[in-house]
Amino acid sequence: MSISHIIVDSILLYFHKIGRTTHSTALLAIMKIALKIIIIFILLSCSKNNPTTSNVPISDIVIDFNLGIAFPPVADNNQRTFTEPLLDELNVKTIRIGEDWSFREPLEGQFNWTPLDERISWAENNGINLLLTIQSNGPDWACSSQQNDNSCVFNDNQKFKNYIEKLLQRYPNRIAKIQFGNEWQSDFWYIGNEQDFVNVNNIVYNAIQQFSPQTKFVLGGFTTISLRFLAGCNEVIDEFYDDEGILYDREFLDNNCNSPEIKSVINRIEYILQNALYDEVDIHLYDDAENWKIYFENFKTMVDKPIIITEFGGPNVNLEPISETYQSDRLEYYIRTIDSLQIEEAYFFKLVEGTNNPAHSESGLINNPELTKKLTYSTFKELNNN
Secondary structure (H helix, E strand, C coil), X not given: CCHHHXXXXXXXXXXXXXXXHCCCHHHHHHHHHHHHHHHHHHHHHHHCCCCCCCCCCHHHCCCCCEEEEECCCCCCHHHHHHHHHHHHHHCCCEEEEEECHHHHCCECCECCCHHHHHHHHHHHHCCCEEEEEXXXXXXXXXXXXXXXXXXXXXXCHHHHHHHHHHHHHHCCCCCCEEEECCCCCCCCCCCCXXXXXXHHHHHHHHHHHHHCCCCEEEEEEECHHHHHHHHHHCCCCCCEECCCCCEECHHHHHHHCCCHHHHHHHHHHHHHHHHCCCCEEEEEEECCHHHHHHHHHHHXXXXXXXXXXXXXXXXXXXXXXXXXXXXXXXXXXXXXXXXXXXXXXXXXXXXXCCCCCHHHCCCCCECCCCCCECHHHHHHHHHCCC
């Protein structure tokens, strides 16, 4: 651990402990502002001699995994016209895109396949492999009262099965990989229980075996925070931060890993890993790349299938600088770190900035809304063309 990290950790730990004993909202606000200033000052100072990049010139780095992009703009012809030459220049031949049942069958029995037809034909014509993430929501008519903005439990799984089978029969063996749902560890992303999730997950898996056997099914995806807590509660890491910059130290983990809230999430994860059917499993890695290998190695003990990364990125704007130089250096370090994990593929999040998570609003290769190429674009391009 570098001196800068030790200093930052000490400051965060001190503020964290003060926060447990003070009732002054104003004092806490002042401390948070001061903390951000100190962290940015330290990290900017370190970026001049960035310890996260080795002495090997970027032009000499040869990565040994398939580097793709998660969720590039491909929704319509204008977006695809914008995106295709960029993917070609970046040497990207693998992308992750979303699929939504509510768009495909807005009224029961009335399907609209044209938008997906166009995306899949475009990908095939340009030699691009697709990982299709089928969202865990559905049309209003198919959702039970158990729903939120991101997901629902279906009224009748047979109707979901009908949609999945029609999709696979329409594009047999034309989609490289498919997954159902995203970041289901929290009910924010999947409101049903673990049994509900396994039931629909296995519908997709079994349909693939019947109608598109060359397609791999991916269990996805594990959030970075879930990987952090799994490692922390397994005592292979003593502290980490969340997206808001809150420190979880060994004292917190020792006192809370057996709490009902955390145990329920761990039980959910263990049940799904044991009962879901899948060919590969997907994890997401953001920000603290210095710890990614720890999270990865701990997670490997829980699964016996290949692991891929369908999202990685940063920086966390709540804790890190956002200068283009810093982002470029970190992207290089992310890619070097992933290469050391000896995985098959990883997808950077994302081509054009923009996310529902404000912490990663700067994660991208192209500025939004200016649509100008960032320094990270050149870094990605050079690393993926060696």
